[in-house]
Amino acid sequence: MKVVLIGVGQAGGKVTQALAEFDYEMGFGAVQGAFAVNTARTDLQELEIDTMLVGQDRVKGHGVGGDNELGAEIMQDESTEVMDELGQRITTDVEAVFIVAGLGGGTGSGGAPALANELNRVYDVPIYTLGILPGRDEGSIYQANAGRSLKTVVRESDSALLIDNDAWRESGESVEEGFEKINEQIARRVGLLLASGEAVEGVGESVVDSSEIINTLREGGMACMGYATAEASEDAGENINTITSLTRNALLTKMSLPDAVEAQAALLVIAGDPDRISRKGVERARKWVEEETGSLQVRGGDFPLASERLGALVLLGGVERSRRVEEFMERAREAQDNAPQGDAKAVFENEDLDDLF
Numbered sequence: 206m207k208v209v210l211i212g213v214g215q216a217g218g219k220v221t222q223a224l225a226e227f228d229y230e231m232g233f234g235a236v237q238g239a240f241a242v243n244t245a246r247t248d249l250q251e252l253e254i255d256t257m258l259v260g261q262d263r264v265k266g267h268g269v270g271g272d273n274e275l276g277a278e279i280m281q282d283e284s285t286e287v288m289d290e291l292g293q294r295i296t297t298d299v300e301a302v303f304i305v306a307g308l309g310g311g312t313g314s315g316g317a318p319a320l321a322n323e324l325n326r327v328y329d330v331p332i333y334t335l336g337i338l339p340g341r342d343e344g345s346i347y348q349a350n351a352g353r354s355l356k357t358v359v360r361e362s363d364s365a366l367l368i369d370n371d372a373w374r375e376s377g378e379s380v381e382e383g384f385e386k387i388n389e390q391i392a393r394r395v396g397l398l399l400a401s402g403e404a405v406e407g408v409g410e411s412v413v414d415s416s417e418i419i420n421t422l423r424e425g426g427m428a429c430m431g432y433a434t435a436e437a438s439e440d441a442g443e444n445i446n447t448i449t450s451l452t453r454n455a456l457l458t459k460m461s462l463p464d465a466v467e468a469q470a471a472l473l474v475i476a477g478d479p480d481r482i483s484r485k486g487v488e489r490a491r492k493w494v495e496e497e498t499g500s501l502q503v504r505g506g507d508f509p510l511a512s513e514r515l516g517a518l519v520l521l522g523g524v525e526r527s528r529r530v531e532e533f534m535e536r537a538r539e540a541q542d543n544a545p546q547g548d549a550k551a552v553f554e555n556e557d558l559d560d561l562f
Contacts, residue, residue, distance in 0.1 A: 214313025
């Protein structure tokens, strides 16, 4: 699947760079272009991909300080300049654009939905948001920002692929200690998803193409993904149980949005040496995903890779709200309840969050 990546904010820029580097090192060719936009100059200076500073007149290159309304306003005001930069990269070969952003900060959580709105107005290709949710031990302002941003980014994107910072963090490791590792995990998993729609190595019996990824995400709303891998036998017939076990592990314990299982659509990709992939195992695993998710739209296929291991990648589209998402929404409501009376920056109507714009 040929995509252009645009990182918005600090986390968005770092994950975009990690994704571009992974794709380049693996030789997949899925990432056709990548650059980062931020209101903080120092964050951009750490990146090796192309960058663009916005909001200089308003925040002087110092960032928005967690104010996602200000982040949204700056992106709206300077969308023409950002779109000009993007336009150089979105060619006729590009099948989708991914906006990558941390939904807890100010520039990312406010700027990402504003940019998605503008991109959807101009381009016919799908506009997805890869949204990184803050971990439980990150500050309350990040939790509240994520709750409010979620509502807007889901509305403005064709689909929002959500990744909880706690989901792929190693046990006993703080978010701060694990940021780089988490970014690498995101890049590896999302990078494999994007590359699975590209012809890479070998010939699989039923190779996934880009349209199956797009159709799985066509349900809109929230999406999430899981991945699990294990050593495999050289004999495909001995890998039936390996494939079904990997699929169960990916869906039940390795999802990017914990507790999210029910979905409108799903895609199962088995990656590895085609000679080690059991068709019987793939079909069993696909039927199990159908039963577990309650979806009648479960696509499946192979991703040929030269490896002694097999991997199961599960993508869910049109995901039902999980307990984890409700936590973010509740923190956003608490932030409103605790805000000074008359504070216009965090207004809710009844139990629902207002949009950012």
